Amino acid sequence: MFEGIKSAIHWRLAKDLRKSDPDKAARHLLLAATARGADVSKARRAVGFLVADKRYSDARTICREHISRGDPSGFWRHYETFVEELGSSFRHQKGSRSKIKVALFNDTDFRVNIGCRLTSQGLKRQILHAFPEAEITPISFNFAAFRQEFERNTSTEPFELPDIGNRLSAAYGKDAIDHITAADFVILQPEGSLDHRTTAEGLATFFTPVLTARKLGKPFAVLNGTIPIYDDERSGYLRTLFHELGHVAARDEISAEFYGIEFLADAAFLRISPGPSAERDGCLITTGARNNAEEDVGILKAALRACEALRLRPVVLTHAVERFNAHEAEIIARGGVFAETAGIEHAAGTISKCRLHIGGRYHMAIFSLLCGVPSLLFDVKTHKNQWLEQYSSLIKLVHPHTDLAAAAVTLRDGVSQYHRETDMADKYLRFLKGAYC
Numbered sequence: 132m133f134e135g136i137k138s139a140i141h142w143r144l145a146k147d148l149r150k151s152d153p154d155k156a157a158r159h160l161l162l163a164a165t166a167r168g169a170d171v172s173k174a175r176r177a178v179g180f181l182v183a184d185k186r187y188s189d190a191r192t193i194c195r196e197h198i199s200r201g202d203p204s205g206f207w208r209h210y211e212t213f214v215e216e217l218g219s220s221f222r223h224q225k226g227s228r229s230k231i232k233v234a235l236f237n238d239t240d241f242r243v244n245i246g247c248r249l250t251s252q253g254l255k256r257q258i259l260h261a262f263p264e265a266e267i268t269p270i271s272f273n274f275a276a277f278r279q280e281f282e283r284n285t286s287t288e289p290f291e292l293p294d295i296g297n298r299l300s301a302a303y304g305k306d307a308i309d310h311i312t313a314a315d316f317v318i319l320q321p322e323g324s325l326d327h328r329t330t331a332e333g334l335a336t337f338f339t340p341v342l343t344a345r346k347l348g349k350p351f352a353v354l355n356g357t358i359p360i361y362d363d364e365r366s367g368y369l370r371t372l373f374h375e376l377g378h379v380a381a382r383d384e385i386s387a388e389f390y391g392i393e394f395l396a397d398a399a400f401l402r403i404s405p406g407p408s409a410e411r412d413g414c415l416i417t418t419g420a421r422n423n424a425e426e427d428v429g430i431l432k433a434a435l436r437a438c439e440a441l442r443l444r445p446v447v448l449t450h451a452v453e454r455f456n457a458h459e460a461e462i463i464a465r466g467g468v469f470a471e472t473a474g475i476e477h478a479a480g481t482i483s484k485c486r487l488h489i490g491g492r493y494h495m496a497i498f499s500l501l502c503g504v505p506s507l508l509f510d511v512k513t514h515k516n517q518w519l520e521q522y523s524s525l526i527k528l529v530h531p532h533t534d535l536a537a538a539a540v541t542l543r544d545g546v547s548q549y550h551r552e553t554d555m556a557d558k559y560l561r562f563l564k565g566a567y568c
Contacts (some may be wrong), residue, residue: 138166141175149180150318157181159191164379165196172453175471177453178210187218197484202460204469206414208447209481216248217241231265233258234314236303237339238269239322243472244450245398246399248324250382252475253398254320254355257556261563268310270340272324276302280442284541290344299339308343316567317344321356323420325495326513331365336374341376347456353379353565355398357515358386366390375548378566383518395558396522399494404501408483413468415482417449419511424454427491430509431455434489437507437535446480446485449492489535493519500525507535 138153141389143165148156150448164177164287174193181190194211202208220240238253239247255267273418279301292298299307311317317561319340329337344351358369358381366389373392380393387394418427431447435458438445445467447455450506452471462469479502482488488499491509493516499506508516520526529535 136168138169138173141166142170142177143257145177145180145304153364157184157186157189160356161192161206161243164193171197172456174454175206176211178214182214182217182243185217187204187214190214191218194456203463204467205249206470208471209468209473212477213243216474216476216527229264231264232313233316233318234270234281234310234340235265235267236307236317236319237272237324238320239271239323240269241271244449244494245448245472245475246492246498249402249498250322250355250399250477251320252398253401257398257559258318258563259402259426261560262316262567265316268314270303271311272337273302273304274324276336277329279336281332291458292339295343295346297568299343302336302339304308307340311340311343311347311349312360314344314349315524317341317349317351319351319353319421323357323513325356325358326421327359327361328477329359329365331368333464334365334368338372345376350567351376351378352394352563354562355380355382356386358390358511360385360389372562375489378562380562381516384519384521393562395562396555397494397497398559399497400501401556401559402498402501404503405479405483406525407503408480410484412444413446413481413485413562414441414443415488415490415495415504416445416447417488417492417495418451418454418492419509420493422451422491423426424451427451427454431458433533433535437462437487437489441487443486445470446481448473448481449495491516496526507533 140314141159141284145156145159145163148159151246160177160180164174174197178190178193191211191214193205197207198211223394238251240251243250258267268506281298296308317340326339341351344500351377351431373390380395380397381387381390382397384394385562405444414437416431432512435445439534445462445465447462447467447469450471451471459469468471471480482504485504487504488496488504491511496506496508507529508519508526510516510528516528520528
């Protein structure tokens, strides 16, 4: 009991000091998360805070401490491989002697979400394929900028924003303009950052990197993103913007056709497929992007019913895993996995041991395809999953009230290794070189 009180005190001190003294806050987080009486849910939150602050050594210490105490769900073993992946990437960033400097805006390669890293890593590999001596500077997006108000509405002269510098700084940081000025090539990756709640002002703010690059005469490109299908003035704004910019590609055919832009399949498909696994007794279970907790728990319960019917181990590997905490003991009792994230290679090994994926995660469905695993995919609040069903016969869209056990039976005998488009990498190469030249 005394150890638990000490842990709670360290947690409170870390919370109070996080902004004023990050070093002390990190020490208190470490003590709070590794104490004998540490609350497991708080320890999981603590390691996430340390990762966000790039304190990978401390984050790994927490993982190893909890692994040493027994890790029946595999949460900490999976998370440690994520921390190792981030730490390795951080240590091996290139120097400044490269011939081409590329500023990649809205890079998602450092997020907890496995799919965000899978697609961003695929894009960066293609950039380096097109420009082998390139140095890529990753710049993340601040979603709070979508809610920030600026000097004027974008309804008139939307591509000559007088407050473009303020928008750029709010969305991508105070060094964003310096990154663009120093870059030889500016790339914006929309990924899944835009949705139906994004206002016209938010769209103008989001696209400021390429608007600024165009103003400065820098080569630029927009690619590897899903663009929502708006039914109001925003669709007209984007059509005009994309026509003005040029060098814009969407990662799904629905977006590309609606806005009259090029189609380049999601960069996540560019990952080399892992080798087949002889042991396939799991069912990958994921949440849905922008789902609420009730919707995700509905997915989990349906998936557990399918696991029971098909005698599969539940393998929870998904963002927002804390929504399933009440079912963790049941998943462990079934010999399953309960994890939030993992390094890409470790995730590939885990997914390859599954026979089925049930969930709402678009990129985890792609990852499953690469591992030869069919998906029963819930149609969430974006057309990404609709397109994915059109793209592959291994994807079947389902409704929360569908009999998933019966649907799984129809898919289980049709598993085959997924073969992506053979010329996909060449299409990326041509697009990137065309935008740069």
